[in-house]
Amino acid sequence: MEKIKIGVSACLLGENVRYDGGHQRDRYLTQTLGRYFEWIPVCPEVEYGLPVPREAMRLIGDPTAPRLVTIRSGIDHTAGMRAWAENKFLSLAKESLCGFIFKSKSPSSGMTAVKVYGDAGVPSRRGTGIFAGAFMARFPFMPVEDDGRIHDPVLRENFIERVFVSHHWQVMMQKAFKFKDLEIFHRNYKLLMMSHSPIHLTMLGRIIANREKMPLSQATSEYHQLLMEGLKLIATPKKQTNVLMHMLGYFKKQLTKDEKEELLDIIERYYRGALPLVVPVTMLAHYVQKFDEPYLQGQIYLNPHPAELMLRNHS
Numbered sequence: 412m413e414k415i416k417i418g419v420s421a422c423l424l425g426e427n428v429r430y431d432g433g434h435q436r437d438r439y440l441t442q443t444l445g446r447y448f449e450w451i452p453v454c455p456e457v458e459y460g461l462p463v464p465r466e467a468m469r470l471i472g473d474p475t476a477p478r479l480v481t482i483r484s485g486i487d488h489t490a491g492m493r494a495w496a497e498n499k500f501l502s503l504a505k506e507s508l509c510g511f512i513f514k515s516k517s518p519s520s521g522m523t524a525v526k527v528y529g530d531a532g533v534p535s536r537r538g539t540g541i542f543a544g545a546f547m548a549r550f551p552f553m554p555v556e557d558d559g560r561i562h563d564p565v566l567r568e569n570f571i572e573r574v575f576v577s578h579h580w581q582v583m584m585q586k587a588f589k590f591k592d593l594e595i596f597h598r599n600y601k602l603l604m605m606s607h608s609p610i611h612l613t614m615l616g617r618i619i620a621n622r623e624k625m626p627l628s629q630a631t632s633e634y635h636q637l638l639m640e641g642l643k644l645i646a647t648p649k650k651q652t653n654v655l656m657h658m659l660g661y662f663k664k665q666l667t668k669d670e671k672e673e674l675l676d677i678i679e680r681y682y683r684g685a686l687p688l689v690v691p692v693t694m695l696a697h698y699v700q701k702f703d704e705p706y707l708q709g710q711i712y713l714n715p716h717p718a719e720l721m722l723r724n725h726s
Contacts, residue, residue: 414449415578416506420514421452423558428454432464437558440512444571447717451506455519455542459488459495470518474527474537479518489541492519496545508553509577510570513543515559522547522557552639553577564725565645573642575716576600580635590622593634602712604641606654611641652682658695658707665702674698681726689723 421428425436440450457463466484470477478489514520520540527538539547547555554573560566583592597619604612618625618634625633655678659671666674674694680686692713699707707713716722 412447414447415509415574416451417444417448417574418451418453418503418506418508418511420512420517420520420558421454421457422514423512424450424452426452426454428457428463430456430463430465430467435514435558437561439562440558443720447720448574451503451508453499453503453542455492455496455499455540458499459492461488468518470525470527470538470540472527472529474535477527477538477541479541492541493545496542500546500549507581508550509581510554510556510574511546511550512561513540513555513557515557517543519543522555522560552636554639554643564722568722568725569643569645571720571722572603572715573639576603576642576711577639579711580638584631588627588631590627590630593627593631594619594622597634598706599709599711600638602654602657602710603715604638605657606646606650606712608641608644609650609653611637611644615641648682648684651688652678654712655681655691655695658699661704661707662698662702666698684726687724687726689721692723 419440422434423437423440425434425441427434429435456465456468466481466486468479468481468488471480472478478487479492480487480489513522515522516525517540518525518538519542521538522543523539524536525538525540526534526536528534543555547553554570554577556566556570561570580596583596586592597615601612604615614637615634618630618637622630659674659678662671674691677686677691677694681688681691695707696713698704699713
């Protein structure tokens with residue numbers, strides 16, 4: 412399989428670029444996700460021109476518009492970092508990235524909950540790193556996470572799922588794209604979107620239904636925005652159960668009474684947290700193949716990411 416390009420804070424790959432000359436290599440990224448992702452490393456502070464080691468920096472001022480300054484000497488690097496970031500984005504835009512993993516808590520690369528120091532010197536965890544904030548503003552629909560949150564099984568599954576969807580979208584866009592391609596994409600992703608946001612699924616359906624009322628470029632742009640916006644919402648057990656029951660409905664005539672009761676019991680146990688999602692999904696996938704159900708065979712929901720990552724094995 413072609414590896415998917417993902418941006419990443421360079422220190423997480425083991426590069427000695429931190430202010431103290433060290434790194435924070437993340438084995439899950441390098442050893443597990445590295446089998447599927449091609450990493451595009453970025454260290455804002457070093458690439459901006461600061462040495463290794465260097466004086467530590469922090470965010471100060473208004474959490475909504477903080478400044479990046481050195482702790483001891485008080486040198487303000489905010490404008491310089493922002494100018495460098497704008498140039499960096501030009502090269503990153505050519506990389507066809509499908510996501511980015513930031514270094515948590517970093518004043519340059521922290522995605523969320525970064526310390527911002529007020530006038531009294533008391534920090535609040537309401538900031539975003541200068542580079543990370545600018546990146547998310549420049550690429551608002553790109554999947555992003557940080558190395559802290561990626562170890563939460565729910566957030567990890569959500570991020571990686573969005574990465575694979577983003578990759579599929581990019582591959583589709585690189586071909587001679589027609590509205591029919593968007594219709595096929597929509598059909599195949601219906602259940603996955605239902606597991607995240609039935610409301611967004613309805614809005615996406617309207618775009619498909621109104622194909623004669625807008626240019627293909629507009630339909631594609633609006634569809635992509637709603638797609639990534641909806642997938643960002645967590646697929647809760649309640650929404651997942653709704654999808655599982657929806658799929659069960661396709662086998663009302665084929666399943667015996669005992670088979671149906673067994674599957675209902677498994678779905679109920681998943682809903683209560685007694686079983687991981689992989690159990691009912693695997694059983695449903697078995698019935699999809701056994702009864703050769705064409706619509707469900709095309710649903711990405713059954714295989715949204717490599718099974719080896721075991722993203723659906725948590726309860």
